[in-house]
Amino acid sequence: MTEPLRVLLVEDEALILMQLEMLLEDAGHSVVGTAMTASAGSALLRETRPELVFVDLRLAEGSSGLDVARTASDLGGIACVFITANPRQLGDDLAGAAAVIAKPFSGGVLEDTLAFLEQALRRPPPSLAVPHGMVLAPAFLANWAPAEG
Amino acid sequence: MEREDAWRQTDRLQTETGKGDPFAAAVRGTRMPMIITDPRQPDNPIVYVNDAFLGLTGYGRDEVMGQNCRFLQGADTDRAAVQQIREAVEANRDISIDVLNYRKDGTPFWNALYISPVSNEAGEVLYFFASQVDVTDRIDAHLKTWSEKEHFEREVAKRTRELSEALAAKTMLLHEVDHRVKNNLQMVASLLALQTRTITDPAARETMEGMLKRVEALGTVHRRLYQSNDLERFDVTEFVRDLAGDLVRGLGRGDIRLHFDVEAVEVPVAKAPPIALILNELITNALRHAFPDGRPGRLSIAVTPGEASFAIQVRDDGVGMTDPAPASGRRSFGKRLMETLARQLNASITWRAADPGTVVHISLPHDAAVHSEPR
Numbered sequence: 001m002t003e004p005l006r007v008l009l010v011e012d013e014a015l016i017l018m019q020l021e022m023l024l025e026d027a028g029h030s031v032v033g034t035a036m037t038a039s040a041g042s043a044l045l046r047e048t049r050p051e052l053v054f055v056d057l058r059l060a061e062g063s064s065g066l067d068v069a070r071t072a073s074d075l076g077g078i079a080c081v082f083i084t085a086n087p088r089q090l091g092d093d094l095a096g097a098a099a100v101i102a103k104p105f106s107g108g109v110l111e112d113t114l115a116f117l118e119q120a121l122r123r124p125p126p127s128l129a130v131p132h133g134m135v136l137a138p139a140f141l142a143n144w145a146p147a148e149g
Numbered sequence: 150m151e152r153e154d155a156w157r158q159t160d161r162l163q164t165e166t167g168k169g170d171p172f173a174a175a176v177r178g179t180r181m182p183m184i185i186t187d188p189r190q191p192d193n194p195i196v197y198v199n200d201a202f203l204g205l206t207g208y209g210r211d212e213v214m215g216q217n218c219r220f221l222q223g224a225d226t227d228r229a230a231v232q233q234i235r236e237a238v239e240a241n242r243d244i245s246i247d248v249l250n251y252r253k254d255g256t257p258f259w260n261a262l263y264i265s266p267v268s269n270e271a272g273e274v275l276y277f278f279a280s281q282v283d284v285t286d287r288i289d290a291h292l293k294t295w296s297e298k299e300h301f302e303r304e305v306a307k308r309t310r311e312l313s314e315a316l317a318a319k320t321m322l323l324h325e326v327d328h329r330v331k332n333n334l335q336m337v338a339s340l341l342a343l344q345t346r347t348i349t350d351p352a353a354r355e356t357m358e359g360m361l362k363r364v365e366a367l368g369t370v371h372r373r374l375y376q377s378n379d380l381e382r383f384d385v386t387e388f389v390r391d392l393a394g395d396l397v398r399g400l401g402r403g404d405i406r407l408h409f410d411v412e413a414v415e416v417p418v419a420k421a422p423p424i425a426l427i428l429n430e431l432i433t434n435a436l437r438h439a440f441p442d443g444r445p446g447r448l449s450i451a452v453t454p455g456e457a458s459f460a461i462q463v464r465d466d467g468v469g470m471t472d473p474a475p476a477s478g479r480r481s482f483g484k485r486l487m488e489t490l491a492r493q494l495n496a497s498i499t500w501r502a503a504d505p506g507t508v509v510h511i512s513l514p515h516d517a518a519v520h521s522e523p524r
Binding site: 013015016018019022023026058085086102103104105106107108109111112132133 | 324327328331332334335336338339340342343346361365368369371372391394395396398399
């Protein structure tokens with residue numbers, strides 16, 4: 001595979017955070033940081049400038065993943081993917097994120113998602129089909145529409 | 150001038166014997182309270198008043214003759230109504246209006262007042278003729294009805310608001326619990342996945358991976374649970390696609406083609422977890438054992454609604470059943486698991502050779518399924 005993706009994880013459940021780290025490392029990617037609150041997540045976004053950030057919607061200390069997504073969108077060049085047990089809470093535009101994965105997710109779904117996002121970010125347009133357990137934002141999908149057409 | 154004199158004569162008449170103008174006698178004798186005012190005199194005073202008016206208001210004739218009618222007004226008289234009367238009189242229009250008036254003793258009454266101008270042939274207004282009817286009973290009944298209606302509407306609005314709030318609270322609680330269940334299932338899967346990674350013994354690792362798949366199958370049930378707005382029904386059809394697809398990917402068996410022949414079947418939510426676990430065992434078994442050594446193949450899953458029961462069929466075109474039943478602990482646990490869950494569902498499971506491969510048929514009783522309209 002090409003250069004590993006630089007990924008930031010923002011999730012307040014330690015066990016889920018560990019599993020995500022494990023799955024990312026197994027897939028050969030590089031976890032540049034982990035955070036459990038929105039403010040820590042936003043600070044790490046500015047500091048590490050990852051290519052990809054996985055964000056839980058509900059974060060520690062009552063903070064919201066929406067704020068992390070906003071920071072990512074303000075900084076630019078960072079694909080934000082929500083991982084949440086509440087995907088319906090997001091509107092159709094996924095609050096500016098590229099995609100959403102519904103909890104509980106299986107290891108398989110996350111592996112497929114990583115393979116798809118790696119293509120999408122490194123060699124767009126992606127040739128893989130959009131993974132089963134992932135919903136892609138219309139705006140993100142539109143990026144490749146001319147190439148697909 | 151004659152006419153004016155005639156009225157004055159009429160006034161005099163009522164103090165006399167009652168003979169004379171029959172119209173004047175009628176006005177004098179009617180039970181309808183009536184007065185006449187003269188707009189050509191300063192402040193439009195009363196120039197005639199009948200006995201019925203005196204009876205209604207409690208005043209004596211001397212007290213009202215020569216007065217403007219405003220002495221009937223009081224504290225709670227509607228100023229807007231008074232203004233309407235004034236405007237009508239100034240414009241020489243007639244007017245019909247309900248207005249709150251007061252008797253001499255201060256008691257209020259609702260007066261259905263009717264005023265009309267009386268003109269001569271030249272169109273000049275000579276008098277205003279006014280009749281009064283005490284409609285206190287009617288107005289009170291109306292106000293009471295209106296107030297009761299207001300009261301009931303307020304009560305209904307209050308109850309509706311309370312019920313809406315209760316429903317909103319219940320819905321929020323359901324979402325909160327649903328959120329917790331999903332997160333906790335994810336944490337259980339995380340624990341199993343993290344532990345599995347540290348295990349080097351292949352058999353132990355396979356056992357752990359099997360457990361992880363079972364937990365993930367339950368996770369898939371919960372992920373799908375409230376995706377529709379129906380909180381009590383679970384769509385087996387979509388779940389089968391979701392689960393089978395996930396298992397094929399999870400085992401890295403892209404060389405096995407999945408084929409679905411499914412009709413819409415919904416089951417009560419409580420039946421979803423055991424059905425999910427049985428399906429997980431059947432599909433996992435087929436994927437693990439029917440296609441060894443990278444043998445490609447096809448896995449077909451059919452869901453068929455029937456009269457007394459609905460059927461799920463899992464068919465592979467792999468190497469066929471290995472007989473007798475394998476001695477491996479994991480597989481015997483898997484078989485026991487299926488039998489136990491089948492008992493819970495009152496379902497029957499049969500295996501048979503299909504040449505090539507194996508067909509597993511599950512029949513679930515009618516009460517476990519509701520055949521939904523095809524979508």
